[in-house]
Amino acid sequence: MSLSPEEFNAIWLSLKVAVWAVAVGLVPAIAFALLLARCQFRGKALIDAVIHLPLVVPPVVTGYLLIIVLGRRTFLGELFQALGLKFAFNWKGAVLASLVMSFPLMVRAIRLSIEAVDKGLEAAARTLGASRLRIFLTITLPLSVPGLITGAVLAFARSLGEFGATITFVSNIPGETQTLPLALYTFTQTPDGEMMAARLCIISIIIALVALALSEVLAQKTAKRING
């Protein structure tokens, strides 16, 4: 089974978008997870709600909001363009859409993991003279690795599957914004496209399974390191 250039483009673009979405989102996700798990402050519920919004509103709404906030002629859109980041009808826009959609999943998984870290260990580290930063880097973060892996895999899978927000925000341009699901959708709308659609469907499943297997191996390795 050889891939047609169209299929190859869609797969490559999807992987690129998903990897970027996870890579860009991971550090902010850790920051927000830490904030929500370990800090008490006014407006915490609001931040929590805003982060989770993309999980509960229809993806098309998220895509539309992205146009309104980050479209070409908006203030933020122009700001990013000045920084050399153009989102509209561009694969970077697809990354942004995926990032926003998958962010709550990542934050949730990491937050749960951080909350599960025994605060007693952090207190012990503090009596040993460690600063907050050192405690985070040497105790809290390493012990949250299982959550980091889960969060990254969930976000990766969610990004691979992203459809509504992407097509609304950056449209469906082959080679630029046409990711796997968008290509699949296009084929289902084309006469005699069933065969192509089925092939993309199988490819999607294979990618998802490989990602899951990889995360499982990683999770086992970390567990083994801790439990000896």
Place this chain on the structure above:
Amino acid sequence: MIEVRLKKKFGAFDLDVEFTSETTGITVLAGPSGSGKSSIINMIAGLVTPDSGRVFINGKLLFDSDLKVNCPIRERRCGYVFQDGRLFPHMTVRKNLLYGKHSDASQLQEISELLGIAHLLERMPAKLSGGEKQRVAIGRALLMRPQILLMDEPLASLDPQRKDELLPYIAKLPEKFNIPIFYVTHSRTEILRLSDELIRVSKGRILSAGKPEGEYAGLGSVETEGDYVSVNECRIVDYDDEFGVVTAEHQGTNFYIVAAERPGAERIRAAIKASDVTISLDEPQNISTRNIFKATILSMEETRNRSVLVHTDAGAPLTARISKASAHRLNLAVGCQVYLLVKAVSMAY
């Protein structure tokens, strides 16, 4: 020089304690659970902030509510050994030991050998026994070169055998490291074995503080599950090899203690349970009991379960627990001359 003055309200419970300590030995904080003894060392370490008070340790002011001084935990240099060890599970024993900011790697070998954990350095904490974990926790706290070592019931989660195994390691810490140690416990064995000074805590207040002997001997009725113990610091004067009897002297009074071998120390603590003491009005003759003391009754206090604690001066302070009925039958009163028959003397050193 250690100066501690703490006030803190925890809901309905309030803690108000004040004490000073000069020793570099082990100061045991003893009291029933919920008495506030752990809170005291948590406030010394900075893990809990008092409402008001002052903590001053070896020339360093850690907390003073009047002067608005509150030294951050990480700068207090209080080595803390937690009840549950709290080893970092994702680090080897070696990394755990050297985690402290001021950890002295050049002492790693010496301290780990002293604690008998030198062969465990590359292991993960999950692979250690309970006793080994606590020894690593002690080593970690010592390697940070602390100003004071705080230990919160470090043996409480271990089975009796492991406790016995760990006690000697703890007992020799003051001599080896020359730092003050505050040790929280409610176990009588640990109090007798370890305390150079004893601070008894109850309901957020200090009941008594000082050497754990004489009038401080009452190691509580609650703390020791109903047993009242008289403790006297003694000097070993003789050991009879044939019969295995130790003669220990306290200010002219001799105690005879059965022991399988000569104690390793020159000074020991003779502990006598109040319930092991019988009172007689006449001098007993032809009796198997070896430890018989002539004594004067100093005071009597009735306890909840219809028994009476009779505090006496028998050369050394000794307390007997007899039933209220017996006290009535013998017509005991303060000032009476009596004979005390002691069934068993136990030894701690």
